[in-house]
Amino acid sequence: MREIEHHVAAAGWDAPVRVFALVRTQAALAAEPGLADQLTPETLAAAREHAWHLTSVEQEGLPPAPDLETLLAGLSWPATVDGVAVTVERVVLPPEAEEAMPADLPTGPDQDPDAAVQWLLAHPDRQDVRLAVGVLRDGPAWCAVRTRAHDADDQVGQGGDVVPGLVAALRATLE
Template sequence: MTDDQHAEVVLARCVREVVEFADADGWGNPPQMFALVPTADLVAAEPGLLDQLDDGSELTPIAQDAFPDDIAGGSMAMDEFLATTTWPPAVQGCVLVQEIVVLPPDAESDLDEALVPLLADDDAADAAGRAAAHAHPGRRDARLIAGVLRHGTSLCLLQIRPEDDDGFGELDLRTYPNLAPGLVEALHHTLE
Protein backbone atom coordinates (compact mmCIF):
# COMPACT_ATOMS: atom_id res chain seq x y z
CA MET A 1 0.00 0.00 0.00
CA THR A 2 1.38 3.41 -0.96
CA ASP A 3 1.49 6.33 1.48
CA ASP A 4 -1.36 8.01 -0.41
CA GLN A 5 -3.51 4.88 -0.24
CA HIS A 6 -2.76 4.53 3.47
CA ALA A 7 -3.77 8.16 4.07
CA GLU A 8 -7.03 7.57 2.17
CA VAL A 9 -7.83 4.56 4.38
CA VAL A 10 -7.02 6.51 7.57
CA LEU A 11 -9.19 9.45 6.50
CA ALA A 12 -12.06 7.20 5.37
CA ARG A 13 -12.06 5.51 8.77
CA CYS A 14 -12.24 8.87 10.56
CA VAL A 15 -14.97 10.17 8.26
CA ARG A 16 -17.00 7.00 8.81
CA GLU A 17 -16.70 7.44 12.59
CA VAL A 18 -17.87 11.06 12.29
CA VAL A 19 -20.79 10.05 10.04
CA GLU A 20 -21.93 7.43 12.55
CA PHE A 21 -21.65 9.99 15.37
CA ALA A 22 -23.69 12.55 13.43
CA ASP A 23 -26.25 9.95 12.36
CA ALA A 24 -26.79 8.86 15.97
CA ASP A 25 -27.84 12.45 16.79
CA GLY A 26 -30.49 12.42 14.07
CA TRP A 27 -31.33 15.24 11.68
CA GLY A 28 -31.86 18.95 12.23
CA ASN A 29 -28.51 19.68 13.87
CA PRO A 30 -26.14 22.60 13.36
CA PRO A 31 -22.80 22.10 11.58
CA GLN A 32 -20.09 20.39 13.58
CA MET A 33 -16.31 20.36 13.18
CA PHE A 34 -13.95 17.60 14.28
CA ALA A 35 -10.18 17.79 14.70
CA LEU A 36 -8.26 14.68 13.65
CA VAL A 37 -5.45 14.04 16.10
CA PRO A 38 -2.94 11.19 16.34
CA THR A 39 -4.45 8.55 18.61
CA ALA A 40 -1.05 7.87 20.22
CA ASP A 41 -0.75 11.55 21.22
CA LEU A 42 -4.29 11.54 22.61
CA VAL A 43 -3.65 8.41 24.71
CA ALA A 44 -0.34 9.84 25.94
CA ALA A 45 -2.12 13.01 27.09
CA GLU A 46 -5.25 11.23 28.43
CA PRO A 47 -4.48 7.56 29.26
CA GLY A 48 -8.02 7.08 30.62
CA LEU A 49 -9.39 7.38 27.08
CA LEU A 50 -7.65 4.22 25.85
CA ASP A 51 -10.70 2.00 26.46
CA GLN A 52 -12.99 4.40 24.56
CA LEU A 53 -10.92 4.57 21.37
CA ASP A 54 -11.10 2.31 18.32
CA ASP A 55 -8.32 -0.25 18.29
CA GLY A 56 -5.78 0.45 15.60
CA SER A 57 -7.05 3.90 14.65
CA GLU A 58 -4.14 6.07 13.66
CA LEU A 59 -6.19 9.27 14.00
CA THR A 60 -9.10 10.03 16.31
CA PRO A 61 -11.83 12.59 15.57
CA ILE A 62 -12.37 15.05 18.42
CA ALA A 63 -15.64 17.03 18.36
CA GLN A 64 -15.03 20.77 18.64
CA ASP A 65 -17.13 23.42 20.36
CA ALA A 66 -20.35 24.33 18.61
CA PHE A 67 -20.26 26.97 15.90
CA PRO A 68 -21.82 30.34 16.74
CA ASP A 69 -25.60 30.34 16.24
CA ASP A 70 -25.43 32.52 13.13
CA ILE A 71 -23.38 29.96 11.18
CA ALA A 72 -25.57 27.61 9.16
CA GLY A 73 -24.45 24.78 6.93
CA GLY A 74 -23.42 25.97 3.48
CA SER A 75 -23.80 29.64 4.37
CA MET A 76 -21.59 32.62 3.60
CA ALA A 77 -21.08 32.90 7.36
CA MET A 78 -19.60 29.36 7.31
CA ASP A 79 -17.24 30.40 4.51
CA GLU A 80 -16.12 33.43 6.52
CA PHE A 81 -15.68 31.35 9.68
CA LEU A 82 -13.53 28.76 7.90
CA ALA A 83 -11.43 31.53 6.34
CA THR A 84 -10.42 32.65 9.85
CA THR A 85 -9.93 29.19 11.37
CA THR A 86 -6.50 27.63 11.92
CA TRP A 87 -5.41 24.42 13.60
CA PRO A 88 -2.28 23.85 15.68
CA PRO A 89 0.42 21.56 14.22
CA ALA A 90 -0.73 18.61 16.38
CA VAL A 91 -4.00 18.45 14.43
CA GLN A 92 -3.41 16.28 11.36
CA GLY A 93 -6.75 16.91 9.69
CA CYS A 94 -10.35 17.93 10.17
CA VAL A 95 -13.87 16.87 9.24
CA LEU A 96 -16.88 19.15 8.85
CA VAL A 97 -20.45 17.82 8.93
CA GLN A 98 -23.21 20.16 7.83
CA GLU A 99 -26.80 19.75 6.77
CA ILE A 100 -27.65 21.13 3.36
CA VAL A 101 -30.46 21.07 0.83
CA VAL A 102 -29.91 19.27 -2.47
CA LEU A 103 -32.02 19.92 -5.54
CA PRO A 104 -32.65 18.01 -8.75
CA PRO A 105 -30.78 19.28 -11.83
CA ASP A 106 -33.91 20.86 -13.30
CA ALA A 107 -34.15 23.23 -10.32
CA GLU A 108 -31.36 25.43 -11.67
CA SER A 109 -33.70 27.62 -13.71
CA ASP A 110 -35.94 28.21 -10.67
CA LEU A 111 -32.93 29.35 -8.65
CA ASP A 112 -31.70 31.58 -11.47
CA GLU A 113 -35.06 33.37 -11.53
CA ALA A 114 -34.86 33.97 -7.77
CA LEU A 115 -31.27 35.22 -7.83
CA VAL A 116 -30.87 37.37 -10.95
CA PRO A 117 -32.48 40.51 -9.47
CA LEU A 118 -30.28 40.25 -6.35
CA LEU A 119 -26.82 39.48 -7.71
CA ALA A 120 -25.45 42.89 -6.69
CA ASP A 121 -26.05 42.06 -3.01
CA ASP A 122 -24.28 38.86 -1.87
CA ASP A 123 -26.29 38.54 1.35
CA ALA A 124 -29.63 39.07 -0.40
CA ALA A 125 -28.69 36.61 -3.16
CA ASP A 126 -27.64 34.03 -0.54
CA ALA A 127 -30.89 34.46 1.39
CA ALA A 128 -32.98 34.30 -1.79
CA GLY A 129 -31.15 31.20 -2.99
CA ARG A 130 -31.72 29.46 0.34
CA ALA A 131 -35.40 30.41 0.38
CA ALA A 132 -35.89 29.17 -3.18
CA ALA A 133 -34.06 25.91 -2.40
CA HIS A 134 -36.11 25.28 0.75
CA ALA A 135 -39.36 26.00 -1.10
CA HIS A 136 -38.56 23.80 -4.10
CA PRO A 137 -40.85 20.72 -4.29
CA GLY A 138 -37.96 18.46 -5.35
CA ARG A 139 -35.65 19.40 -2.48
CA ARG A 140 -34.02 16.80 -0.26
CA ASP A 141 -32.25 17.28 3.03
CA ALA A 142 -28.74 15.90 3.15
CA ARG A 143 -25.53 15.97 5.14
CA LEU A 144 -22.35 17.08 3.46
CA ILE A 145 -19.33 15.54 5.16
CA ALA A 146 -15.90 16.81 4.12
CA GLY A 147 -12.64 15.59 5.60
CA VAL A 148 -9.07 16.58 4.82
CA LEU A 149 -5.62 15.69 6.03
CA ARG A 150 -2.78 18.15 6.41
CA HIS A 151 -0.72 16.68 3.56
CA GLY A 152 -3.54 16.87 0.99
CA THR A 153 -5.76 13.78 1.15
CA SER A 154 -9.47 14.59 1.14
CA LEU A 155 -12.81 12.81 1.14
CA CYS A 156 -16.23 14.35 0.63
CA LEU A 157 -19.49 12.43 1.08
CA LEU A 158 -23.17 13.20 0.76
CA GLN A 159 -25.73 11.49 2.99
CA ILE A 160 -29.29 11.89 1.70
CA ARG A 161 -31.92 11.99 4.42
CA PRO A 162 -34.24 8.98 4.10
CA GLU A 163 -37.71 9.95 2.91
CA ASP A 164 -39.38 7.63 5.39
CA ASP A 165 -37.18 9.05 8.18
CA ASP A 166 -36.18 5.54 9.29
CA GLY A 167 -33.63 6.33 11.96
CA PHE A 168 -32.30 2.79 11.91
CA GLY A 169 -31.88 2.31 8.15
CA GLU A 170 -28.61 1.82 6.34
CA LEU A 171 -26.43 4.88 5.85
CA ASP A 172 -26.84 6.12 2.28
CA LEU A 173 -23.44 7.69 1.62
CA ARG A 174 -22.56 8.94 -1.85
CA THR A 175 -19.61 10.62 -3.42
CA TYR A 176 -19.17 12.34 -6.75
CA PRO A 177 -16.18 13.70 -8.64
CA ASN A 178 -15.47 17.24 -7.48
CA LEU A 179 -18.07 17.15 -4.72
CA ALA A 180 -17.78 20.47 -2.83
CA PRO A 181 -14.29 21.44 -4.07
CA GLY A 182 -14.57 24.92 -2.51
CA LEU A 183 -15.31 23.41 0.90
CA VAL A 184 -12.43 20.95 0.61
CA GLU A 185 -10.10 23.82 -0.32
CA ALA A 186 -11.36 25.92 2.61
CA LEU A 187 -10.74 23.04 5.03
CA HIS A 188 -7.22 22.54 3.63
CA HIS A 189 -6.53 26.25 4.25
CA THR A 190 -7.42 25.80 7.94
CA LEU A 191 -4.46 23.41 8.21
CA GLU A 192 -1.86 25.74 6.66
Protein backbone atom coordinates in the same frame (compact mmCIF):
# COMPACT_ATOMS: atom_id res chain seq x y z
CA MET B 1 -15.23 10.13 7.85
CA ARG B 2 -17.74 7.33 7.79
CA GLU B 3 -17.57 7.08 11.61
CA ILE B 4 -18.02 10.84 12.02
CA GLU B 5 -20.98 10.85 9.64
CA HIS B 6 -22.55 7.91 11.47
CA HIS B 7 -22.02 9.66 14.84
CA VAL B 8 -23.65 12.87 13.60
CA ALA B 9 -26.49 10.94 11.92
CA ALA B 10 -27.41 9.42 15.27
CA ALA B 11 -28.44 12.90 16.44
CA GLY B 12 -30.90 13.30 13.54
CA TRP B 13 -31.45 15.97 10.93
CA ASP B 14 -31.64 19.77 11.15
CA ALA B 15 -28.38 19.92 13.07
CA PRO B 16 -25.85 22.73 13.27
CA VAL B 17 -22.43 22.63 11.67
CA ARG B 18 -20.05 20.42 13.64
CA VAL B 19 -16.25 20.60 13.48
CA PHE B 20 -13.76 17.90 14.45
CA ALA B 21 -9.99 17.87 14.90
CA LEU B 22 -8.39 14.68 13.62
CA VAL B 23 -5.40 13.51 15.64
CA ARG B 24 -3.25 10.42 15.57
CA THR B 25 -4.59 8.20 18.31
CA GLN B 26 -1.12 7.11 19.46
CA ALA B 27 -0.02 10.74 19.87
CA ALA B 28 -3.26 11.64 21.66
CA LEU B 29 -2.79 8.72 24.08
CA ALA B 30 0.81 9.75 24.75
CA ALA B 31 -0.26 13.32 25.50
CA GLU B 32 -3.37 12.33 27.47
CA PRO B 33 -3.14 8.80 28.92
CA GLY B 34 -6.62 9.10 30.46
CA LEU B 35 -8.04 9.05 26.94
CA ALA B 36 -7.57 5.27 26.94
CA ASP B 37 -10.49 5.00 29.38
CA GLN B 38 -12.79 6.66 26.81
CA LEU B 39 -11.83 4.46 23.85
CA THR B 40 -13.07 0.98 23.06
CA PRO B 41 -10.68 -1.99 23.21
CA GLU B 42 -11.01 -2.29 19.41
CA THR B 43 -9.95 1.32 18.95
CA LEU B 44 -6.97 0.89 21.25
CA ALA B 45 -5.91 -2.25 19.39
CA ALA B 46 -6.22 -0.49 16.03
CA ALA B 47 -4.17 2.45 17.33
CA ARG B 48 -1.40 0.10 18.51
CA GLU B 49 -1.36 -1.63 15.13
CA HIS B 50 -1.56 1.43 12.86
CA ALA B 51 0.53 4.54 13.50
CA TRP B 52 -1.92 6.62 11.42
CA HIS B 53 -5.06 5.52 13.25
CA LEU B 54 -7.03 8.72 13.81
CA THR B 55 -9.34 9.86 16.58
CA SER B 56 -11.83 12.65 16.00
CA VAL B 57 -12.23 15.30 18.68
CA GLU B 58 -15.38 17.40 18.35
CA GLN B 59 -14.76 21.10 18.81
CA GLU B 60 -17.25 22.71 21.15
CA GLY B 61 -17.76 26.39 21.78
CA LEU B 62 -17.07 27.43 18.21
CA PRO B 63 -17.12 31.18 17.62
CA PRO B 64 -20.41 32.51 16.24
CA ALA B 65 -20.33 33.00 12.48
CA PRO B 66 -22.98 34.03 9.95
CA ASP B 67 -22.07 31.16 7.61
CA LEU B 68 -19.79 28.17 7.15
CA GLU B 69 -17.28 30.08 5.04
CA THR B 70 -16.78 32.70 7.75
CA LEU B 71 -16.48 30.04 10.46
CA LEU B 72 -13.81 28.12 8.54
CA ALA B 73 -11.91 31.30 7.65
CA GLY B 74 -11.55 31.97 11.38
CA LEU B 75 -10.19 28.53 12.30
CA SER B 76 -6.57 27.49 12.60
CA TRP B 77 -5.01 24.39 14.10
CA PRO B 78 -1.85 23.63 16.06
CA ALA B 79 0.73 21.28 14.56
CA THR B 80 -0.55 18.48 16.84
CA VAL B 81 -3.75 18.33 14.76
CA ASP B 82 -3.27 16.02 11.79
CA GLY B 83 -6.51 16.90 10.01
CA VAL B 84 -9.91 18.47 10.30
CA ALA B 85 -13.47 17.42 9.48
CA VAL B 86 -16.78 19.20 9.29
CA THR B 87 -20.38 18.10 8.95
CA VAL B 88 -22.96 20.39 7.44
CA GLU B 89 -26.44 20.02 6.01
CA ARG B 90 -27.37 21.57 2.68
CA VAL B 91 -30.23 21.64 0.20
CA VAL B 92 -29.42 20.59 -3.35
CA LEU B 93 -31.53 20.95 -6.45
CA PRO B 94 -31.15 19.77 -10.01
CA PRO B 95 -29.85 22.56 -12.30
CA GLU B 96 -33.19 22.82 -14.08
CA ALA B 97 -34.88 23.84 -10.81
CA GLU B 98 -32.85 27.04 -10.50
CA GLU B 99 -33.29 27.71 -14.22
CA ALA B 100 -37.08 27.44 -13.74
CA MET B 101 -37.16 30.05 -10.95
CA PRO B 102 -39.63 32.80 -11.90
CA ALA B 103 -37.86 35.97 -12.99
CA ASP B 104 -40.44 38.15 -11.20
CA LEU B 105 -39.73 36.97 -7.64
CA PRO B 106 -39.57 39.97 -5.26
CA THR B 107 -35.82 39.82 -4.63
CA GLY B 108 -34.79 43.46 -4.97
CA PRO B 109 -33.25 45.54 -2.15
CA ASP B 110 -36.65 46.99 -1.21
CA GLN B 111 -38.32 43.58 -1.26
CA ASP B 112 -37.90 40.23 0.43
CA PRO B 113 -34.25 39.21 -0.12
CA ASP B 114 -35.09 35.64 0.91
CA ALA B 115 -37.84 35.14 -1.68
CA ALA B 116 -35.60 33.16 -4.05
CA VAL B 117 -34.31 31.00 -1.20
CA GLN B 118 -37.86 30.31 -0.02
CA TRP B 119 -38.92 29.40 -3.55
CA LEU B 120 -36.01 26.97 -3.88
CA LEU B 121 -36.65 25.44 -0.43
CA ALA B 122 -40.26 24.78 -1.39
CA HIS B 123 -39.29 23.17 -4.69
CA PRO B 124 -40.55 19.55 -4.96
CA ASP B 125 -37.20 18.30 -6.33
CA ARG B 126 -35.12 19.59 -3.43
CA GLN B 127 -32.92 17.10 -1.61
CA ASP B 128 -31.61 17.55 1.92
CA VAL B 129 -28.07 16.22 2.27
CA ARG B 130 -25.59 15.91 5.09
CA LEU B 131 -21.97 16.32 4.08
CA ALA B 132 -19.14 14.98 6.19
CA VAL B 133 -15.84 16.18 4.78
CA GLY B 134 -12.35 15.69 6.16
CA VAL B 135 -8.82 16.49 5.10
CA LEU B 136 -5.43 15.54 6.46
CA ARG B 137 -2.50 17.89 6.73
CA ASP B 138 -0.48 15.71 4.35
CA GLY B 139 -3.09 15.89 1.61
CA PRO B 140 -5.71 13.12 1.51
CA ALA B 141 -9.39 14.07 1.72
CA TRP B 142 -12.56 12.02 2.09
CA CYS B 143 -16.24 12.89 1.87
CA ALA B 144 -19.41 11.11 2.95
CA VAL B 145 -22.86 12.20 1.75
CA ARG B 146 -26.21 11.10 3.18
CA THR B 147 -29.57 12.20 1.82
CA ARG B 148 -32.64 12.59 3.96
CA ALA B 149 -34.62 10.70 1.32
CA HIS B 150 -32.32 7.68 1.71
CA ASP B 151 -31.43 8.01 5.39
CA ALA B 152 -29.71 4.69 6.02
CA ASP B 153 -26.14 3.79 6.92
CA ASP B 154 -25.80 1.60 3.84
CA GLN B 155 -26.92 4.46 1.57
CA VAL B 156 -24.08 6.89 2.37
CA GLY B 157 -22.11 7.90 -0.71
CA GLN B 158 -18.36 8.36 -0.40
CA GLY B 159 -15.48 9.75 -2.39
CA GLY B 160 -12.23 11.63 -2.18
CA ASP B 161 -13.27 14.95 -3.68
CA VAL B 162 -17.08 14.97 -3.75
CA VAL B 163 -17.26 18.57 -2.46
CA PRO B 164 -14.09 20.22 -3.82
CA GLY B 165 -14.88 23.72 -2.52
CA LEU B 166 -15.37 22.48 1.03
CA VAL B 167 -12.26 20.30 0.79
CA ALA B 168 -10.25 23.38 -0.24
CA ALA B 169 -11.74 25.51 2.57
CA LEU B 170 -10.89 22.86 5.16
CA ARG B 171 -7.40 22.46 3.75
CA ALA B 172 -6.87 26.23 4.14
CA THR B 173 -7.56 25.96 7.91
CA LEU B 174 -4.51 23.70 8.22
CA GLU B 175 -2.08 26.11 6.53
